[in-house]
Amino acid sequence: xxxxxxxxxxxxxxxxxxxxxxxNQEPDLRVGLAEGLDSARLxxxxxxxxGSLTIEPGAYELGAEGNxxxxxxxxxxxxxxxxELHLVPKEQSQCSFTLPKxxxxxxxxxxxxxxxxxxxxxxxxCFERGSITLINHIALEDYLEAVVxxxxxxxxxxxxxxxxxxxxxxxxxxxLQPRTSDAGTETAxxxxxxxxxxxDVCNDxxxxxxxxxxxxxxxxxxxxxxxxxxxxxxxxxxxDARFSKCCGGxxxxxxxxxxxxxxxxxxxxxxCPPGKAEFAPPLTNExxxxxxxxxxxQVFCNVSDPQLLETILPDFDSxxxxxxxxxxxYTQEELSKIISDRxxxxxxxxxxxxxxxxxxxxRICSLRIVGSKCSQIVSKELAIRHMLSSSHLxxxxxxxxxxxxxxxxxxxxxxxAGWGHGVGLCQIGAAAMAHSGHDYQQILAHYFxxxxxxxxx
Numbered sequence: 020x021x022x023x024x025x026x027x028x029x030x031x032x033x034x035x036x037x038x039x040x041x042x043n044q045e046p047d048l049r050v051g052l053a054e055g056l057d058s059a060r061l062x063x064x065x066x067x068x069x070g071s072l073t074i075e076p077g078a079y080e081l082g083a084e085g086n087x088x089x090x091x092x093x094x095x096x097x098x099x100x101x102x103e104l105h106l107v108p109k110e111q112s113q114c115s116f117t118l119p120k121x122x123x124x125x126x127x128x129x130x131x132x133x134x135x136x137x138x139x140x141x142x143x144x145c146f147e148r149g150s151i152t153l154i155n156h157i158a159l160e161d162y163l164e165a166v167v168x169x170x171x172x173x174x175x176x177x178x179x180x181x182x183x184x185x186x187x188x189x190x191x192x193x194x195l196q197p198r199t200s201d202a203g204t205e206t207a208x209x210x211x212x213x214x215x216x217x218x219d220v221c222n223d224x225x226x227x228x229x230x231x232x233x234x235x236x237x238x239x240x241x242x243x244x245x246x247x248x249x250x251x252x253x254x255x256x257x258x259d260a261r262f263s264k265c266c267g268g269x270x271x272x273x274x275x276x277x278x279x280x281x282x283x284x285x286x287x288x289x290x291c292p293p294g295k296a297e298f299a300p301p302l303t304n305e306x307x308x309x310x311x312x313x314x315x316x317q318v319f320c321n322v323s324d325p326q327l328l329e330t331i332l333p334d335f336d337s338x339x340x341x342x343x344x345x346x347x348x349y350t351q352e353e354l355s356k357i358i359s360d361r362x363x364x365x366x367x368x369x370x371x372x373x374x375x376x377x378x379x380x381x382r383i384c385s386l387r388i389v390g391s392k393c394s395q396i397v398s399k400e401l402a403i404r405h406m407l408s409s410s411h412l413x414x415x416x417x418x419x420x421x422x423x424x425x426x427x428x429x430x431x432x433x434x435x436a437g438w439g440h441g442v443g444l445c446q447i448g449a450a451a452m453a454h455s456g457h458d459y460q461q462i463l464a465h466y467f468x469x470x471x472x473x474x475x476x
Contacts, residue, residue, distance in 0.1 A: 045248070045476050046159050046195070049218040050229055052137070053121055054152040058082040061141075065114030067106040069099055074106065081143050083151045088143045103144040115232065116141050118153070122223075135231035137165070146217055154218050163187055164235055164243050169228035170262075171446055173236045174330045176453035180242035182462040185472065186444055187227055189250040189260035191220060192475070234333070251463060252473035253284050260467060265342045266290050266380065266445035267416055267437025268311065268318045269300050270466065275378030276400050276440045284467045287379035290318040290448045300379035308374075308381035309418045312436045315344060319448035320437075331450040342438035342447070345413055349431045354407075358388060361406045366390025368427045372407070372419045380441050383415040391427070400440055413438045443467065 053059065059081045067074045069090075079098065080091045090098040108114030117136045139157030146152055167173070167183045215221055222229040251258035259282060261273070273285040289296035297316040302308045315321060321343055322328060349357070355369050368391040375396065376385035386397045388406070397406050400415035417435035421428040438447075444466040452462050460472065 046192075048157055048159055048162050048191070048220060049142075050155040050157060050162060051215055051218040051221040052118065052135075052141075052153040052155050054146075054150070054217075056083075056151050056153070057149060059143075059151065059153060060119050062117040062119060063106075063114075064117065064136075066109045067114060067116075067141075068109055069104060069106055072099065073109070074098065081151060081153075083145050083149045086145050086148050088145055088151055090143075103142060105140065105142045107140045108138075111138065114138075117231075134233070136233055137231050144217075152217055155222075159188070159191070160243060160247060162191075162229065164239060165232050166227050166229050167242065168234040168236070168239050169230035169333070171450065172329075172331055172333055173234050173239045175450050176330075177238050177242050178457065178459045178462065179331075179450045179453035180239055181246050181459035182444070182449055182453070183262075183446075184243050184246040185249050185251060185459065185463060186260035186262055186467075188246075188248075189258050190227065190262075192250060193257045193259040194226075195219060246459070248474045248476040249472050250475055251284070251467050251470045253282070253467075253470045257475075258282070258284055258467060258470055261285060261440070261443035262446055263437075263439025263441050263443070264445075265320045265438040265447040266441040267343060267414065268298060268316045268320065269302065269380040269441070270443065270445060271378050271380040271382050271400075271441035273442055275380075275382055275384045276442055284470045285443055286468070288466075288468070289316075290320050290445050291316070302381035303377045303379060305374065305377075305418065308377055308416070309434075311381055312344070312416060312418055312434055319451045320445045322447055322451050327451070327454060330454075331447065339413075339438065342413060343436070345435045347408070347412065347417075347433040347435070349433075351427065351429050351431075354431050355390075357409055358390075358406060360409075362395065364395070365392055366395075367392035369431070370427065371421070372431065374418070381416045381436070382441060383417070386415075407433070414441065416441070 061079045061081055063074060063076050063079065065076055078093045082089050084100065087100050087102055088104050089100045090104055092098055115136050115138055117134065119134050120132045121135045122132055137155050138161050139155050142154040142156060144152055163184055166187045167180055170183060220226040251260050268290055270288050270290060272281055272287050274281045287300035289299055297314070298311045302311050351368060355366060358366055358369060366388065369388065370391060371389040373387040373389060374383045375387055378384050382400050383403055384398065384400055386403050388395050388397065397403050403415045404412040413435055414437040416437050417433045420432040420434060422430040422432065449462050449466065452465065
């Protein structure tokens with residue numbers, strides 16, 4: 020069981036013979052790589068089976084033709100056409116496939132297209148007429164190898180990589196619950212809000228980043244091998260081990276961000292050693308939240324050393340340099356347009372952004388937008404971050420400064436803290452803990468108090 024002193028705490032590891040639905044067996048996953056495409060470029064490295072056909076290495080085009088998928092080679096010759104194409108590598112360890120231009124960070128400020136290479140099988144299907152979906156079929160541990168090198172830099176401390184292997188494994192297994200299908204067999208079912216109906220998890224920030232094998236290194240493989248099958252366990256179940264980029268100094272409780280339920284291991288806590296907290300939850304009133312946001316407390320995730328950040332963050336995350344404390348400035352015209360575009364309503368002039376409720380970490384979970392023509396209450400932190408930005412605000416831990424020369428503000432300045440929802444493990448804080456000498460068990464004990472480590476397979 021977890022103690023509270025992160026300098027001496029270690030989570031105990033026990034063996035289990037009953038992982039979710041498949042005792043002592045590593046599960047397979049269906050990972051959605053892209054959907055809603057009319058076509059996609061595909062590069063095969065190695066030989067793949069497509070039914071009775073053997074597909075040679077090379078470049079191919081996948082496209083939707085009505086309700087069917089067509090696969091064409093680089094000379095324009097039709098290889099196959101069917102409602103679903105399933106490409107299976109002939110040699111798992113020697114074959115891969117590449118999407119030269121796949122989208123990541125969808126709807127966030129780091130959205131872009133990158134080249135991604137994957138192991139495993141590829142299924143291509145038309146679930147809707149004129150639209151193809153790409154799904155990677157892969158074993159869980161192979162999936163995790165790419166996840167930990169996509170979420171954070173593979174150059175981070177190996178103890179941090181081990182901790183991330185455990186939470187990423189725990190999170191995905193917590194989402195996959197056994198259910199009985201119409202045929203009477205047990206299958207996996209997505210249980211989180213915003214369900215994926217055609218696959219288990221997506222490859223992007225909505226679930227976990229899964230950007231392929233390009234960044235995988237020896238340290239990541241070692242961390243995965245050391246923690247193989249290990250999950251966080253509490254009250255007879257795998258923990259829903261959430262994580263975000265930077266909590267800002269205090270982690271958040273589950274219900275502030277998602278369903279109105281809470282877990283004993285996802286509670287608000289200062290991101291620092293015991294007895295060292297400058298601020299402690301709850302920060303639910305405006306004065307306390309403002310004082311916290313205006314401060315720079317000495318917490319694990321208060322990292323400004325560029326060399327350390329370079330070993331922690333992937334290249335595209337490194338572009339975000341002000342994640343611990345930040346400001347966003349809008350003119351009246353800019354903010355009213357953003358809110359109108361997001362809501363589909365004409366608010367007129369924006370007169371105020373009024374926090375109605377904050378979570379224990381200071382994150383706003385209910386906000387009233389007051390306009391000269393109408394008002395609206397927005398609930399839950401992600402919806403608030405979405406409503407007030409053309410992409411997303413870094414977090415909903417902010418207060419609003421209004422500048423005006425009359426009755427209508429001409430400028431709104433949002434003063435904020437942290438990056439992400441703040442629930443569970445703080446990735447920047449955990450990486451800093453590892454850098455300062457904490458092992459992965461101590462890191463997990465800090466962020467998920469009251470849990471144990473259990474090896475499922």
